[in-house]
Amino acid sequence: MQVTRSSPASRAAAVIGLLIVIGLVAAPWWAGRADLRLMGEIFLYVSLATLWNLLAGYAGLVSVGQQAYVGFGGYAFFALTMLAGIPILLALPLAAVAGALVAIPVATLIFRLRGAYFAIGTWVVAEVFRLIAAQTPALGGGSGASLSADIVKTLADSRDLREAIAFWLALGVMILTVGAAFLILRSRRGLALTAIRDNELAARSLGIDIWRTKFFVYVVTAGMTSLVGGLIFLQKLRISPDAAFSANDWTAFVIFIVVIGGIGTLEGPILGTLIFFALRETMAELGTIYLIALGVVAIAVMLKAPTGLWGLIRARTGAELFPLSRRVTGLAPMSRK
C-alpha cells in the first residue's frame, strides 16, 4: 500500500498550466494594451478570490472587509514610493509586510467576535481604515493622490514596457498567491485548515489549535491582499479612499466569484473569476441590469449548486487539478469500492 497525491488529471493540469503560464509571460508580444490590462485585472481578481477563499472557505473567517487590506496596501504603496522615496519594486513587498503587521492587532481584536459579529467587525475595520486614509493630508485626504510621473517612469521609460511590467507583476502575484495557497493547503497546517473547514468541534478535539491556525491564515492573507492592493493602485496610478476601500469592488465581487466558482476548493476561485469576467465583458454596457444579472446568477448557483460550479464538476468527474487529496493505492482489488 502506498499513499499518493497526484493523479493523471493533476499531472495533465500541471503540464497545461505550465504551457498557459509560458504563453501568458509572452503576452506583451502578442496581445494589445487593452487586452493586457484586462488580463492583469483578471490575475489580480484570481488572487483576491483565492485569498478570500482561504479565509472564508477554509478557515471559516467570513470577512466582508477585505477591502481594508486592498486599500491599506494601496495607500502603503503610495506612501512608501511618494513620501519615503522607496523604489516601486521594493515598495510592493514592503506594503505586504506592513499589511501583515497591521493584521496582527486587528486579528487579536476581531477574533473575539463570533459569526455575524465577526463579519460586521471586519467591515467596521475597513471603514475605520477608510476614515483614517481620508484624514491623512499627506496622501491627499478625502480626494486622494496620484502617483507622480517621475515615480512611474522609474519603472521603465517607455509606456509599452511599463504596461508589460505591470502585466508581469500581476501574473507573478497571481502565481505567488495561488502557489502559496496550494503549498499551505498541502502542508500539515493545510490538513488542519481543511479539517477546520469541515468540522471545528472534531478539529479541536483532535489536537488542532483553531485560534492559532485561523490567526496564521488571517495574517498571511492580509499581507498578500495588501500586496495585491499595492499592485492594483500601481496600475490605476491614482488612489482615493472611496476607490481603495470599495466594499463592492474588493469584497462583493470577490465573494460572488468564490461562491459561483466553488468555495473551499482551489479551482473554484479561478473558474469563478473567468465566469465573472465573461459576464462583465459581455454585459457591462447594460449598466444596472448587469449587476442584477450577477445577483441572479449567484442566487441560481447557490440554490442549484451550493458547492459552486467546480463542486458540481468535481462531484461528477472526481477531477482535481491541484493535487491536494491523498489516495491510498494498492488496496486489495476485492475491497476496492
Place this chain on the structure above:
Amino acid sequence: MAEVLRLEGVSKSYGAVIVADAQSWSLEAGEALGVIGPNGAGKTSMFNLVTGTVVPNAGRIWFDGQDVTGWPAARRCRAGIARSFQVPQPFGGMTVFENALVAATQGAGENGAQAEATCLDVLERTGLLPKANVLAKGLTLLERKRLELARALCARPKVLLLDEIAGGLTEAECHALVASIQDVRKTGVSIVWIEHVVHALLAVVDRLIVIDFGRKIAEGEPHAIMESREVKEIYLGIEADA
C-alpha cells in the same frame, strides 16, 4: 498503579439542567472503566468536560499528574486524551484516510511516513481500509462510528474515551469490536467506555460507574454493580426507552 485521570467535584449546569453534579472519580493507568446511566444522565457531557470542549462551573480535572482544568481541548488531545463522539463528527469533505491523518499528525504529532503508517494500520484494524479513499460524508452511520474509533486511535491517546460505539452492531461485529478494544488495552491505553450494550461493556471493563442526573450514584466491580438495586431501578428505565 498510577492514576492517569481524576475528576474532583466537577460540576456543570445549563440553566436549570444539571449535567454534572460534583462528580469525582479516577482512572488508573491501563484500567478500563465502564460508564452506564439512562439517556440524558450526563454521560456525554462528562466526556465533554474531560476533553475540554465544555468548561466546568466548579471542580478540577487532573490528567497525568497535571491540573488540566484550564487547558483547551486541542492541548488535552495532544497531551493524550482522545474521544469518539456519540454523534459522529466526521470531516465530511475529506477521505477516511485523511480523517485519520488529521488525528495522527495533529493529535499524535507524527509526520510523513510514520503518520501514514499509523493510519493504514489503524484503518486495517478497524476494518475501514477498504473505504480509505471514500469521502467521509459518504459513509453509513455504522461506518462513521467506526471512523470515530479509528480517528481517536490515530491520535495515540493515553486515555481513550469511547461514547456508545457498540449500538447497532450485529453479534459478530460486536465480538470483533470487543476484541479490538481488548487489543488496544494491551498496548497500555486506559479506557473509559460509555455503553448501553452491557454484555460488550462487561467483557472489557474492570470497574463500572453509574451516572444519573449528573451524579455518580454507584461505583465498583461490574457484576456487583449490575446486580445492585440502584442500577436495577435505572435499567428498567433504559430498557423502557431503548
